[in-house]
Amino acid sequence: MSPTLSRRSALRLLGSAVAVAAAATGTGTAAGAHAATRRGDTPANRRVEGLIARLTLDEKISLLHGATDPDPLGQAGYVPGVPRLGIPPLRLADGPAGVRVTRHATALPAPVLLAAAFDPDLARRYGQVIGREGRALGQDVLLSPMVNLVRTPYGGRNFETFGEDPLAAADLVAAEIRGIQDEGLVATVKHFALNNQEKDRMSVDVRIDEQTLHEVELRAFEAAVDAGVGAVMGAYNKVNGTFACESGPLLTDVLRERWGFEGWVMTDWSAAHSTVASITAGLDMEMPDGTYFGAPLKKAVRDGGVSERYVDRAVRRVLTVMDRFGLLDGSAPSRRERDPAAGAAVALEVAKAGATLLRNEDRALPLAGAAARSIAVVGPTGAFPFVSGGGSAHVVPDRAESPLDAIRARAGRGAHVSYALGEDLYGKPLPDGALSGAVDPEGQEVPAGRTWTYEGTLTVADADEWTLVVHYSGERPLVRLDGEDLYPVRAGYAEYFQGGLVTAAPDGLSVRRRTLRLGAGAHKVEITAKGGARGQVFRLRRVTGATRAQDVAEAVRTARAARSVVLFAYEDATEGQDRTTLALPGHQAELIEAVTAANPRTTVVLNTSSSTAMPWLPRTAAVLQMYYPGQEGAAATAAVLFGDCDPGGRLTQTFPADDAHHPVAGDPLRYPGGDGVEEYSEGVHAGHRWYDAQGVRPLFPFGHGLSYTSFAYEDLRVRESRRGLEVTFTVRNTGRRDGVEVAQVYVGRSPDLRLDQAVRILGGYRRLTLRAGERRRVGVTVTRRTLSSWDAKRHGWVLGTGRRTVWAGSSSRALRLRTTAEVTS
Numbered sequence: 018m019s020p021t022l023s024r025r026s027a028l029r030l031l032g033s034a035v036a037v038a039a040a041a042t043g044t045g046t047a048a049g050a051h052a053a054t055r056r057g058d059t060p061a062n063r064r065v066e067g068l069i070a071r072l073t074l075d076e077k078i079s080l081l082h083g084a085t086d087p088d089p090l091g092q093a094g095y096v097p098g099v100p101r102l103g104i105p106p107l108r109l110a111d112g113p114a115g116v117r118v119t120r121h122a123t124a125l126p127a128p129v130l131l132a133a134a135f136d137p138d139l140a141r142r143y144g145q146v147i148g149r150e151g152r153a154l155g156q157d158v159l160l161s162p163m164v165n166l167v168r169t170p171y172g173g174r175n176f177e178t179f180g181e182d183p184l185a186a187a188d189l190v191a192a193e194i195r196g197i198q199d200e201g202l203v204a205t206v207k208h209f210a211l212n213n214q215e216k217d218r219m220s221v222d223v224r225i226d227e228q229t230l231h232e233v234e235l236r237a238f239e240a241a242v243d244a245g246v247g248a249v250m251g252a253y254n255k256v257n258g259t260f261a262c263e264s265g266p267l268l269t270d271v272l273r274e275r276w277g278f279e280g281w282v283m284t285d286w287s288a289a290h291s292t293v294a295s296i297t298a299g300l301d302m303e304m305p306d307g308t309y310f311g312a313p314l315k316k317a318v319r320d321g322g323v324s325e326r327y328v329d330r331a332v333r334r335v336l337t338v339m340d341r342f343g344l345l346d347g348s349a350p351s352r353r354e355r356d357p358a359a360g361a362a363v364a365l366e367v368a369k370a371g372a373t374l375l376r377n378e379d380r381a382l383p384l385a386g387a388a389a390r391s392i393a394v395v396g397p398t399g400a401f402p403f404v405s406g407g408g409s410a411h412v413v414p415d416r417a418e419s420p421l422d423a424i425r426a427r428a429g430r431g432a433h434v435s436y437a438l439g440e441d442l443y444g445k446p447l448p449d450g451a452l453s454g455a456v457d458p459e460g461q462e463v464p465a466g467r468t469w470t471y472e473g474t475l476t477v478a479d480a481d482e483w484t485l486v487v488h489y490s491g492e493r494p495l496v497r498l499d500g501e502d503l504y505p506v507r508a509g510y511a512e513y514f515q516g517g518l519v520t521a522a523p524d525g526l527s528v529r530r531r532t533l534r535l536g537a538g539a540h541k542v543e544i545t546a547k548g549g550a551r552g553q554v555f556r557l558r559r560v561t562g563a564t565r566a567q568d569v570a571e572a573v574r575t576a577r578a579a580r581s582v583v584l585f586a587y588e589d590a591t592e593g594q595d596r597t598t599l600a601l602p603g604h605q606a607e608l609i610e611a612v613t614a615a616n617p618r619t620t621v622v623l624n625t626s627s628s629t630a631m632p633w634l635p636r637t638a639a640v641l642q643m644y645y646p647g648q649e650g651a652a653a654t655a656a657v658l659f660g661d662c663d664p665g666g667r668l669t670q671t672f673p674a675d676d677a678h679h680p681v682a683g684d685p686l687r688y689p690g691g692d693g694v695e696e697y698s699e700g701v702h703a704g705h706r707w708y709d710a711q712g713v714r715p716l717f718p719f720g721h722g723l724s725y726t727s728f729a730y731e732d733l734r735v736r737e738s739r740r741g742l743e744v745t746f747t748v749r750n751t752g753r754r755d756g757v758e759v760a761q762v763y764v765g766r767s768p769d770l771r772l773d774q775a776v777r778i779l780g781g782y783r784r785l786t787l788r789a790g791e792r793r794r795v796g797v798t799v800t801r802r803t804l805s806s807w808d809a810k811r812h813g814w815v816l817g818t819g820r821r822t823v824w825a826g827s828s829s830r831a832l833r834l835r836t837t838a839e840v841t842s
Contacts, residue, residue, distance in 0.1 A: 061337075061340050061341070062337075064340060064345060064346065065333060065336045065337055065340055065345075066333075068102055068104065068336055068345070069329055069332055069333060069336070071102060072099065072102065072332065074315060074318060074325065074328070075315070076099045076102075077328050077329070077332045078307070078310065078311065078314055078315055078328065079096075079097055079099070080096060080097075080098075080099070080104070080302075080332055080335055080336075081301060081302050081303065081307075081310045081314070081328070081331050081332065081335070082096070082302060082303040082304070082306060082307035082310040082311050082314075083095060083096060083109075083302075083303070083304040083305035083306050083307070084096065084097050084306070084307070086106075086108065090108060090110075090118050090119070090120070090154065090155045090156070091117075091118035091119030091120065092108045092109060092110040092111075092117075092118050092155075092156055093109055093110055093111045093117070093160060093286070093305070093409070094108070094109035094158075094160075094286075094304050094305050095107070095108055095109070096109070096302070103345070104336070104339070104345065105157075105339075105344055106157075107157045107158055107339070107344075108155060108156045108157050108158070109156070109157070109158040109159075109160055109205075109304070110151060110154070110156040110158070110159060110160065111160050111161065111409035111410070112147055112151065112159045112160060112161040113127070113128055113161045113162060113163055113177045113409065113410045114126065114127050114128060114177070114405050114406075114410050114412060114645070114647065115146075115147060115150070115405070115412035115414075115647075116147060116150045116151045116154050116156060116159070116412065117409060117410070117411060117412055118154050118155075118156070118413075119413065120154055120413065121413050121414065121415050122150050122154060122355075122360075122412050122413060122414070122415070123146055123150060123355075123357065123360030123361060123363075123364055123412075123414070123415060123647075123648065124364070124404050124405055124412040124413075124414035124415070124417070124647045124648040125143060125146065125147070125360075125363070125364050125367060125412075125647045125648075126364060126367045126368045126371060126644065126645065126646045126647040126650065127176040127177065127405065127406060127410065127626070127644050127645040127646075127647070128162065128163070128176070128177055128178055128179055129175060129176045129177070129178065129179070129180065129626070129627070129644050129645075129669070129670075130367065130368065130371035130372075130643070130644040130645065130646060130647075130666070131143055131179075131189070131193075131367050131371055132178075132179040132180050132185065132186075132189055132371070132669040133370075133371035133372075133373050133642075133644070133666035133667055133668065133669055133722070134367065134370035134371045134665060134666060134784065135185065135667055135669075135759045135782050135784050136370060136784050137188050137189060137191070137192035138192065139366070139367060139370060140188075140189045140190075140192040140193045140196065141192040141193065141195055141196035141199075142196060142363055143193055143196060143363060143367055144162075144192070144193035144194065144195065144196025144197040144198075144199070144204075145196040145197070145199055145200055145363075146196075146359070146360045146363045146364075147159060147161070147196075147197055147202070148196060148197040148198065148199060148200025148201065148202040149200045149353060149355070149356065149360075150355055150360065151197075151200070151202040152200055152201050152202050152350065152352045152353065153352055153353055153354055153355040154355070155352070156202065157202070157203060157342075157344065158202070158203040158205060158247070158248060159197055159202050159203065159204050159205060160205050160207065160250065160409070161197075161204065161205065161207070162178075162179075162190050162193050162194065162197075162204065162206060162207075162241075163177045163178045163206075163207050163208065164178060164179060164186050164187075164190045164206055164207075164237035164238060164241065165178055165207075165208055165210075165211070165212050165213050165234070165252075166178065166179075166180070166181055166182075166183065166186060166213060166233065166234060166237070166703065166704070167180055167181040167213070167627065167669075167670045167704065168181070168213040168214070168680070168681065168688075168697075168703060168704075169213065169214055169595070169679075169680075169681045169688045170596075170599055170627055170628045170670075170673060170679055171214070171216075171595045171596040171597065171598075171599075171627075171688070172213060172214050172215065172595055172596075172627065173214075173215035173408075173590050173591055173592060173593065173594050173595045173596065173626075174215060174406075174408070174410075174590070174592055175590070175626055175627035175670070176406045176410070176590055176626035176627065176644060176645055177406070177409075177410050177592075179237070179669060180668075180669025180670045180704075180719075181669065181670045181671065181703060181704030181705065181719065182669060182704055182705070182719065182779050183232065183233055183234075183236035183237060183703075184236070184778070184779050184780075184781070184803060185669055185779065185782070186236070186237035186240075187236045187237045187239070187240035188240070190206065190237050190240055190241050190244070191240040191241060191243065191244035192244075194206065194241055194244040194245070194246050195244050195245070198245065198246075198247065198342075200350065201342055201343070201349055201350035203247035203248055203338060203342055204241075204246050204247055204248070205246070205247070205248040205249065205250050205283070206237075206238060206241035206242075206246045206248075206249055206250070207249070207250035207252075207285070208250055208251070208252035208253070208261075208285055209238055209249050209250060209251050209252055209261060209267065209268075209272070209282070210230070210234055210235060210238065210252055210256060210261060210267060211223040211225065211230075211234055211252060211254060211256055211261070211697075212252040212253060212254055212261075212285075213234075214595055214688060214689060214695070215592065215593055215594050215595045216594070216595045216689045216690075217689060217690060217693070217695075218252075218253045218254055219253045219254075219288075220253075220254070220255070220693060221254050221255065221689075221690050221693060221694070221695050222254070222255040222256075222257075222258060222690075222693055222694045222695065223254050223255060223256050223257070223695050223697065224257055224258075224694055224695065224696045224697065225256070225257065225696075225697040226697070226700065226809065227807065227809040227812070228700070228701060228772065228773065228806070228807045228808070228809050229697050229700050229701050229703075231807040231814075232701050232806065232807050233697075233701060233703045235271065238272075239276055242272070242276045242277070242278045243276075246278075246280060247280045247281075247338045247341070247342065248280050248281050248282070248283060248338065249272065249278065249280065249281075249282045249283075250282075250283055250284070250285055251268070251282055251283065251284050251285060251288060251300060252285060252288065253285050253288045254695075260288075260290050260291075261288075262282075262284045262285075262288050262289055262290065262295055262298075262300050263290060263291055263294040263295040263298045263300060264298055265297070265298040265299060267299075268282055268298050268299030268300060269298060269299040272299065273299060279334065279337060279338075280334060280337075280338045281301040281302055281331065281334040281335045281338060282299060282300050282301050282302070282334075283300075283301065283302040283303070283304050284300065284302070284303050284304050285304070286304055286305050287304075287305070287308075289303045289308060289309045289310065290309070291309060292309045292310065292313045292314050292317050292322075292323070293317055293322055293323050295309065295310075296310070296314065296323060296327045296328070296331060297323070297327055300331075301330075301331035301334050301335060302331065302335065314328070357415050360415075361415065361648065361649055364647045364648055364649040365649035365652055365653055367647070368643070368646040368647055368649055368650050368652075368653030368654075369653045369656055369657060369662045369665060370665040370666065370757075371644070371665065371666040372641060372642070372643055372646075372653060372654070372657045372664045372665060372666050373641070373642040373643075373664060373666030373667060373668060373721075373722045374639070374640075374641055374642075374657075374664035374666075374722060374723040374724070374725075375640040375641070375642055375668075375672075375717055375721065375722070375723070376634065376637060376638075376639055376640040376723070377638075377639045377723050377725075378637075378638050378639065379638070381581075381618060381620060381638035381639040382620060382638075382639045382641070382657075382658060382660070382725070383657075383658060383659055383660025383725060384581060384658050384659050384660070385659075385660065387580050388580050388581040388618065389428060389432060389581075389659060390428070390431060390432045390433065390580065391432070391433050391579045391580035391581065392424060392428060392432065392433070392434045392435070392579055392580070392581050392582070392583060393434075393435050393436070393437065393575045393576050393578065393579035393581070393582045393583070393616070394420065394421050394424060394434060394435070394436045394437075394582075394583050394584075394585070395436070395437050395438075395439045395572045395575065395576060395582060395583070395584040395585070395608070395612055396438075396439050396440060396584050396585035396586060396587070396605075396608070397438060397439070397440055397441070397442045397585070397587070398420070398585040398586070398587040398624050399419070399420050399421050399436065399583070399584075399585035399622075400419050400420075400421045400436060400438070401419060401442075401523055402417040402418060402419050402420065402648075402650065402651055403585075403587055403624040403645060403646070403650065404417050404645065404646075404647060404648055404650065405645050405647065406589070406590050406591055406592075406626060406645050407520065407589065407590070407591030407592065408591045408592025408593060409592055410592070410645075414647075414648035415648060416648060417648045417650075417651070418651040418652065419651055420583075420585060420622070420650075420651040420654050420655065421434070421436055422651065423651035423652050423654065423655040424583065424654075424655050424658070426655070427655040427656070427658075427659050427661075428659075433579075435575050435578065435579060436575070437568075437571045437572040437574075437575035437576070438568050438571070438572070439568055439569065439571075439572040439584070439608045439612070440565075440568065440603055440604060440605055440608050441560045441564065441565065441568055442519055442528075443486060443488070443522050443523070443528060443558060444484065444485075444486035444558025444559050444560050445558060445559060445560070445564055446458040446459075446556075446558060446559075447475070447557060447558070447559055448478075450476070451475055451476050451477075452473060452474075452475055452476075452542065452557070453473040453474045453475075453476070454471060454472075454473035456471060456473075456544075456557070457556075458556070458557075459556065460488075460554045460555065460556040461546065461554065461555055461556065462552065462553075462554050463491075463546045463547065463548040463552055463553050463554070463555070464548050464552050465548045465549065465550055465551055465552040466548055466549075466550070467547075467548045467552075468545065468546070468547050468548065469544075469545070469546045469547075469548070470543075470544065470545050470546075471542070471543065471544040471545075472541075472542070472543050473541075473542050474539040474540060474541060474542060475498070475539070475540045475542050476538070476539050476540075477535045477536065477537050477538060477539075477540065478537060479537055479563075480534070480535065480536045480537045481534075481535060481561045481562045481563060482532065482533075482534055482535075482561065482562045483532070483533060483534075483535045483559055483560070483561050484530050484531070484532040484559065484560040484561075485498070485503060485530070485531050485532075485533075485557065485558075485559055486528060486529070486530050486557070486558040486559065486560065487503075487504060487528070487529050487555060487556070487557055487558075488522050488526040488527070488528050488554075488555060488556045488558065489526055489527055489546070489553060489554070489555035489556075490525075490526050490527070490553040490554045490555070491546075491547065491548065491549045491551065491552070491553030492546075492547050492549055492553070493506060493527070493529065494544055494545060494546040494547075494555050495543075495544065495545040495546075496542070496543070496544050496557075497541075497542070497543040497544075498533075498540055498541070498542055499540050499541050500541065503529075503531040504529040504531060519587065519589035520589065526554070526555075526556075565604060569604075569607070569608055569611050572608060572611070572612055573611050573612060573614075573615045576612045576615045576616040576619065577615045577616060579616065580618065581616075581618045581619075581620070581638075582612060582616045582618060582619040582620065583619075583620050583622060583658060584608070584609060584612055584619055584620070584621050584622070585621075585622045585624065586601050586605050586609065586621055586622070586623055586624070586625070587601075587602075587605075587623075587624045587625065588601055588602055588623075588624070588625040588626055588629065589602070589626075590625075590626035590627070595689070596626075596627070598630075598676055599628060599629055599630035599673065599675065599676050600629075600630050600676075601625075601629060601630075606632065606633055609621060609633040609636075609637070610633050610636065613633060613636040613637055614636065617636065617638060618638050619636075619637055619638055620637070620638055620639040620640070620641060620658065621633075621637050621639070621640045621641070622641045622643055622654060622658075623640065623641065623642045623643060623644075624643055624644065624645060624646070624650075625642070625644065626644065626645065627670065628670055628671070628672040628673060628679075628716075629672065630673070630674070630675050630676065630716070631716060632675075634716070641654070641657060641658070641664065642666070642668075660725060660754075663724050663725050663726070663754070663755065663756045663757045664722065664723065664724065664725070664757075665722075665757040665784075666722050667720050667721060667722035667759040667827075667828070668717055668718070668719055668720060668721045668722060668828075669719070670704065670719065671704055671705050671708055671715045671717070671718055671719045671829075672715055672716040672717040672718075672721075673713075673715055673716060674714065674715060674716045675716075678713050678715075679707075680699050680702070680703065680704070680707040680708075681699075684698070686698065687699065700773050701773055701774065701775055701806075702773075702775055704719060705718060705719035705720075705779075705829040706775035706776065706777075706778065708829075709775065709776035709777060709829070710775065710776055715830075718828045718829045718830035718831070719779075719828065719829040720759065720761050720779075720782075720827065720828035720829050720831075721827075721828040721830075721831070722759065722827075722828075724752075724756040724757060724758060725752075725754050725756055726750055726751070726752030726753065726754040726755070726756035726789065727750075727751045727752045728748055728749065728750055728751060728752075728756070728758045728787070728827065729748070729749045729751050729833075730746055730747070730748055730749075730760070730825055730826060730827075730833035730834050731746065731747040731748075731749065731792075731834075732745075732746055732747050733745075733746040733823070733825050733834035733835070733836050734746070734836070735823050735836055735837075735838035736838070737838065737839065737840060737841060738798075740798050740800060740801065741798055741799045741800040741801045741802075741803065741804055742764070742780070742798070742799040742804065742821075742823065742838055742840065743796065743798055744762050744780070744781070744796070744797045744798070744799060744823060744825065745794060745795065745796050745797075746760070746794075746795055746825045746834055747792055747793065747794050747795070748760050748785055748787065748792065748793055748795055749787075749790075749791070749792035749793075750787035750788065750789055750790060750791050750792070751790075752789060753789050754789055755786065755787065755788045755789055756786070756787060756789075757784065757785065757786050757787075758784075758785045758787065758827065759782055759783070759784050759785070759827070760782060760783050760785060760795050760797075760825065760826075760827070761779065761781075761782045761825070761826060761827065761828065761829070762779075762780040762781045762782065762797045762799060762823065762824070762825050763777040763778065763779060763780055763823070763824040763825075763826075763829065763832065764777060764778055764780040764799055764803070764804065764821055764822070764823055764824075765777050765821050765822035765823070765824075766817070766821070766822075767804070767806070767817025767818060767819050767821055767840065768819040768820065768821075769817065769818045769819040770806055770815065770817050770818075772806045772807075772808060772815070774806060774817070777822070777824065777829070778803065779829075780797065780799035780803055780804075780823070781797035781798060781799050781803070782797065783795050783796075783797055797825075799823075801816055802814065804816060804817050804821070804840055805817060816840065816842060817840060818840045818841055818842055819839070819840060820837050820838070820839050820840075821837065821838060821839075821840055822835065822836075822837050823835070823836055823837065823838055
């Protein structure tokens, strides 16, 4: 399996840890063969070349950068066409969990929940919903899916991707891309490469060795190329000293020459840093404007700094994809109308399939008998539906029912379902007389074109922790307390980057918070609110230690009066910022402690983006991880709680025990980076591999998830084939209910390779639905690619031969069966 290096490729590899041979072997071979076929003399190629010959330089350049849409649909980007030649414009929409425009769309569960189902077929249908809706909503390109792996549990966009394992991510992204593009929408895999954190994402220099890059981060991108993805989005960050959007080793050596990618590469929004270096390295399109690929590119061509052949190359890539999708000859699929009912059905199926039961003591779930007839629902996200995360993942849903309403409907007339807020997200009006002067506590109205100002004092009776909350409908008001701006606008981060639920009040007003300790006495308050073009309303609210204690006391009383409790906890993640801790935000941990002390029959439902620390876990009866479940999340949650379906999800990311025990803990060079440099010094030991290598016990391991029934594993057998290792075993449902199991196969190290290797890797998996008492023989193929490691000296994949251990089980730590198998060359 050693690659053959040409002299030209070998020279280009010098000095680059990420470059690879142009003629290397691997899964890129099929893509390369496809590329060779596409470059032949076909009607499509003649059509594209004919257009390039007729385009002026200005017209060519207009196809290589974003512009202002004269008829915007609320999408993220727009590229004007060339009407005189019949080249239509392109509209580009965000869409990791549905199509993000200003109109309603199906709000699907977050990709992290989709991934938990371990079901590529479901991922394809998920993609088909997005593909049809994107076309119906006037879009041509989807800026999704995201496949950067979960490396740090603090990553602000962990909910937008598929988890920590390269194989699982590769399977799922390939299936979703096929679904999206089945419907005629161009998919864009992102962010190429190593955008695994939001902190300093615009500038951080990611240092990584060649083996780690290929074995960990690039596998899912390669799978996307093999699936025929139309576009790739370059990342903001640097890779080994060079910005990703001007990295020849990434954009040309790996993406084009090794993998055979024929689509176009665009920047993330404002991720370009140069003209000449970017276009010669392989970047094709700058978004959202032409800062570098507009007038500067034209000047560079006119002055001789860039050959026009680079412009032609980029235009060719864009037009080739457009032609492939029928956008140049009018053969594109018609823009069918949305099918909201079908979209909702898939959203519900995904939410149920990915629902992950982490804990279930004494069969607390499913709710039945007395436990189902007397229920206390606690928590703000029990009454306000948590649909999606923030930033580019936010979708305007067709509808969204609250879990409280869904639980009441499912419990039926004979049941008593009570509710307590527990944790106040939106605040209560300021006490009478606390704020001097005329400020309407119900909402101050500011007419259009006017500016309203206020100067006065806030009188605090007793020293306390205050969370000051502002609700507003227009431009964020300036609120100063004792001279300090409480809600500063971060440079470069607009309202777009805010979260999905916590930053919007039930009536639609935007919400911002600031928590600080206030001493007793008078505090100076200054407010400036602008009415803008449409006028606005704003209001001030507060949460204090005293009001919080009242809310917790009410929740405790409600919990004590009920047979069972369902407590909803949240964490509102968003693009543009990372989490700072694994703990639940606010005072939710204290709320859980108080409620579980009052009623130990408490199930905690987590609407969180990623792993969560759970110091309160031993006092709960059950914990159900629902992530961001989309518009049908309430119905799915109720279905799982009452046992209408089995919780079908399994973790695609390891949950650490606390902030001190995970792959990037205790090493600031790993995360968030030091002096602008972030080091992947953990090497190939990413995710669950790190826990195995270090012997660290997680809170919940990769692949973990409980069913309402039980399963037995039997008779593990392995034989070698041309494809790799053929693993078979029997799974038996030993319980009294039908249930879902995700059977997983892991493979140990090769004794013949003198390369860094994980203790074990995920070799394959199979999602099973078994009737009570049913047994099924399961077959999983561990491919030769999965059995291979990347050899940096050879710049290619090398098969890991020798006697290798094979395990089968229900998680990376619940390995029920074990045997060995010989891998030969």
